[in-house]
Amino acid sequence: MSTSIKFPTSNLANVSVYYASGKKSVEITNDAHKTICKAFIRGKGVEKIIVDSICKANKSAVIHGAGQILKEESQRTCKRGNSLLQRKDYHNFFGFHWKDMYDDLSRTCPSLLELLSSVVCDIPPAPPSKPFVHIMLAAAVALHGRNQEMSLMHYFTGFILTHGGCTQRDIERTSDRKTLSLHLFNMYAIVDRVVPASSTNSLTENRPELDNLKFIPSTQEQELLLKEMTFLCARSVIENIPQIGNLFHKIYPDHLEHKYSRFAGLKTTQYPLGLYDCNETKTADVVQLLKKLTNMYVPMKDDEIVEPVFFGGDRLTDERVQGAQQAMSNAGSAKERLEGFISKTEDFHRLMNFLEAIHKMTFIQELSSMSC
Structure with missing residues (x-):
């Protein structure tokens, strides 16, 4: 031919x-x-x-051919007494070396090692590097799936777990070995970007005798309101009508300018005040914490509060602080009544609560009929 x-x-x-x-x-x-x-x-x-x-x-043909080669090698490797992974006597346990396992598998299933090496790394690793150990463990697990007698690596794992301190049951709680519950209170001081000027008129005037005309917007206030409403309507039209937005989006301002506009984009300045050992679920701990913080951070003059300080947090913190103030409401002075702090929910938590309420009322059908 x-x-x-x-x-x-x-x-x-x-x-x-x-x-x-x-x-x-x-x-x-x-x-x-x-x-x-x-x-x-x-x-x-x-x-x-x-x-x-x-x-x-035709990649599938190559994969099928490689699968046939791996099948033949695995069958040959998993025959009884033909692999190091089947030997579990004293010598194999305490005289084990990764190089011996590699030489044994290279003799019986070189294609499997070549395939796993390609998966783990681009360059064949040298023993006993971490990629090399990954290849050996992967080969041992795969061959154990074909023949459960290929379990030397599994014996090693069980031996180390059992004699290394890992037991088959949970650790029982005793008087000297029990679960510790740590309650810590982390605090930050937030610096105001703008310090408002205090008004003395509101303190001196008798509010019930104020003239009703003071509550009616003046001509200047009406003009200012009209200007702001015009800006808001214009921004709404630009954002929602594409034809107008294409013309004015880049030239019309995004925000209404005011005297504090330059402060709006500044990063918040904050100072950590420390981590306090305080259990928020116990009113007595919260009272002691507020007393300590009052002496440290509330402005005082002649043992009287000059100006209260905002104390923000999530809903739980707000509830605990108000509960502590209510518990001390019968004290003799404003300082002892813990009136140096004004408890409030921070903006982030308020927005999260608002979004949660919207989600429950609009997206969850089984909760849509419930009041939030």
């Missing part, structure tokens, strides 16, 4: 096989097959070119 290959054009190849009984010819049009034919003619790196061509043209 003889074979001849001809390339009459760049897009066509003729392959002829001569038998004793005659000749059989076929035209090759597939690019991968033509590459293989050219490799036969050149005679250099034929096997590599064939594999590369098939990998590009």
Whole structure:
């Protein structure tokens, strides 16, 4: 039998096989097959070119072929007494070396190690590096799935867990070994970006005798309100009508300018005040904490409160602080009544509560009929 290959054009190849009984010819049009034919003619790196061509043209065929090779190797490796992973005597336990396991698997299943090495890293790792150990453990777990007697690595794991302090039951609570519940209170001082000027008129005037005309907007206030409403309506039109937005989006201001506009974009300045050992669920602990903070941070003059300080937190903190103030409401002075702090829910928590209420009322059907 003889074979001849001809390339009459760049897009066509003729392959002829001569038998004793005659000749059989076929035209090759597939690019991968033509590459293989050219490799036969050149005679250099034929096997590599064939594999590369098939990998590009038909990956599933290559994977299926590799699977057959791995199946044969795994069957041969998992035969009784044919692998180091089946030996679990004293010598194998205390004389174990990763290099011995690698040599044993290289003898019986080299393709499996090559495949796992390609998955773990690009360059074959040297023992006993961490990638090398990953390859060995992956091979041991995979082979154990085929034959449960390939369990040397699993014996190692169980041996270390059992004799390394890990037991099969939960640690029982005793008087000297019990769960510790730590309650800590973390605080930050937030610096006001703008310090408002105090007004003395509100303190001196008798509010019940104020003239009602003071509550009616003046002409200047009406003009200011009209200006602000005009700006808000214009921004709404620009944002919601694309034709107008394309013309005015880049030239119309995004925010209404006021005398504090330059402070709005500044980063908040805050100072940590420390971590306090305080159980928020106990009113007595909160009272002691507020007394300590009153002496440290509330402005005082002649043992009287000059100005109260905001004390912000989440809803639970707000509730605990108000509960502590209510518990001390019968004290003799404002300081002892803990009136130096004004408890409030911080903006972030208020917004989260607002969004949570919207979610319950609009998106959760079973809760939509409930009041928030």
